[in-house]
Amino acid sequence: xxxxxxxxxxxxxxGPNAExxxxxxxxxxxxxxxxxxxxxxxxxxADGPFVTDVDGNVLLDFTCHIGAxxxxxxxxxxxxxxxxxxxxxxxxxAGQDMYFGAGPDPETAEFPGASYLMEALVDVxxxxxxxxxxxxxxxxxxxxxxxxxxxxxxxxAKYAYAFxxxxxGRTVGTLSLTKSKEVYTRHYPEVGGVQTIPFxxxxxxxxCDCGFFAGGSSRLRDALAPEGGHVNPEEVAFLVxxxxxxxxxxxxxxxxxxxxxxxxxxxxxxxxxxxxxQSGVGRTGEMWAADHYPVEPDVIAAAKGLRxxxxxxxxxxxxxxxxxxxxxxxxxxxLASMQGALTLEAIDEHDLLENATERGRQAREILRDGxxxxxxxxxxxxxxxxxxxxxxxxxxxxxxxxxxRGLLTLGCGKKTIRLLPPLDSTERExxxxxxxxxxxxxxxxxxxxA
Numbered sequence: 001x002x003x004x005x006x007x008x009x010x011x012x013x014x015g016p017n018a019e020x021x022x023x024x025x026x027x028x029x030x031x032x033x034x035x036x037x038x039x040x041x042x043x044x045x046a047d048g049p050f051v052t053d054v055d056g057n058v059l060l061d062f063t064c065h066i067g068a069x070x071x072x073x074x075x076x077x078x079x080x081x082x083x084x085x086x087x088x089x090x091x092x093x094a095g096q097d098m099y100f101g102a103g104p105d106p107e108t109a110e111f112p113g114a115s116y117l118m119e120a121l122v123d124v125x126x127x128x129x130x131x132x133x134x135x136x137x138x139x140x141x142x143x144x145x146x147x148x149x150x151x152x153x154x155x156x157a158k159y160a161y162a163f164x165x166x167x168x169g170r171t172v173g174t175l176s177l178t179k180s181k182e183v184y185t186r187h188y189p190e191v192g193g194v195q196t197i198p199f200x201x202x203x204x205x206x207x208c209d210c211g212f213f214a215g216g217s218s219r220l221r222d223a224l225a226p227e228g229g230h231v232n233p234e235e236v237a238f239l240v241x242x243x244x245x246x247x248x249x250x251x252x253x254x255x256x257x258x259x260x261x262x263x264x265x266x267x268x269x270x271x272x273x274x275x276x277x278q279s280g281v282g283r284t285g286e287m288w289a290a291d292h293y294p295v296e297p298d299v300i301a302a303a304k305g306l307r308x309x310x311x312x313x314x315x316x317x318x319x320x321x322x323x324x325x326x327x328x329x330x331x332x333x334x335l336a337s338m339q340g341a342l343t344l345e346a347i348d349e350h351d352l353l354e355n356a357t358e359r360g361r362q363a364r365e366i367l368r369d370g371x372x373x374x375x376x377x378x379x380x381x382x383x384x385x386x387x388x389x390x391x392x393x394x395x396x397x398x399x400x401x402x403x404x405r406g407l408l409t410l411g412c413g414k415k416t417i418r419l420l421p422p423l424d425s426t427e428r429e430x431x432x433x434x435x436x437x438x439x440x441x442x443x444x445x446x447x448x449x450a
Contacts, residue, residue, distance in 0.1 A: 008406025249413020
């Protein structure tokens with residue numbers, strides 16, 4: 001496959017082979033969220049955003065596995081370096097319980113394992129004074145460990161703050177912080193003490209109608225005892241925030257809201273945890289989405305694009321006592337930690353933060369110029385892009401129409417589609433994908449909804 005000339009081709013989508021694979025998979029898989037009848041053929045040609053399914057259809061994937069494959073498929077920026085290594089068995093390693101290396105010393109080793117990944121994460125987070133990392137296997141674990149270290153750092157805290165429409169994972173602990181769809185949390189127990197406040201993406205502080213700002217103050221500030229509320233700030237373990245809400249609908253906060261969150265956390269020494277699992281690792285044109293805003297995070301929870309989970313903070317926030325944190329398989333496997341390190345290296349080596357910024361600007365211009373009236377908003381930062389529609393049915397119809405044209409997209413929130421092209425997308429690829437999406441939007445006319 002030549003990435004420079006590849007085009008979507010869905011003449012037989014979904015085809016009979018996909019039906020057989022889906023039937024086979026479904027025999028034993030627990031029900032989960034499968035957004036498309038797309039079955040990736042891992043033995044077929046793929047490059048960057050272009051991928052082949054089991055029926056030979058070629059699709060343009062603007063989902064990047066919900067951001068978990070930030071450079072798309074078979075990207076030579078990572079693959080060419082992986083080929084240099086002879087992989088070993090066992091691949092699955094006791095990453096946080098045992099050390100491993102490659103040769104006599106770290107300076108001369110060519111194998112960029114978990115130690116190098118942690119060093120790289122400290123380098124890209126040093127603007128916040130962060131110097132310590134705990135690796136795990138997933139974003140939910142990264143957030144769980146953020147919760148744990150904050151509670152250890154501020155005993156005997158009994159409160160935490162989360163935001164409406166948030167999503168932080170599917171473990172019992174992280175579901176206690178998740179305030180979006182009821183299907184995620186129904187009948188499951190919760191960690192106590194979690195307070196919920198609005199996430200303000202209103203036009204401005206003066207025009208706030210979500211309830212966060214009122215009477216010259218904010219819901220967050222007014223809840224605290226020194227401001228007249230009932231919550232002692234010394235008993236708040238942390239405030240957890242997605243700098244850009246993902247599952248909740250690609251909601252971008254306004255500056256005043258973020259400034260207020262930062263000010264309150266600073267004034268009352270409340271640890272600020274930023275969940276960068278979907279928005280981080282260069283997706284918005286900065287390494288962390290928090291870098292766009294006037295906040296100073298105390299803990300970063302990252303995953304997806306890193307291929308592993310990571311909780312990043314300052315050494316004094318982490319417990320000093322051994323075995324307060326632990327994970328036999330923390331850090332995934334040898335290959336996963338290598339991929340994470342090489343992804344960060346590729347972002348730096350190929351100026352992909354700048355590319356994400358430029359290609360994101362290009363995509364928004366095309367989408368805004370081509371959007372029909374029923375597309376009520378086009379927004380984004382870098383290559384974290386969203387188009388919101390007037391109804392959920394219309395959104396679903398556009399997802400289907402885009403798929404018919406060979407473009408993979410994903411819904412989020414109640415009526416929004418998210419677009420996540422690879423961080424190294426070219427001008428041609430963005431133009432191709434954005435125009436296919438505009439065609440899909442315009443094909444879903446006023447009365448042609450699902």
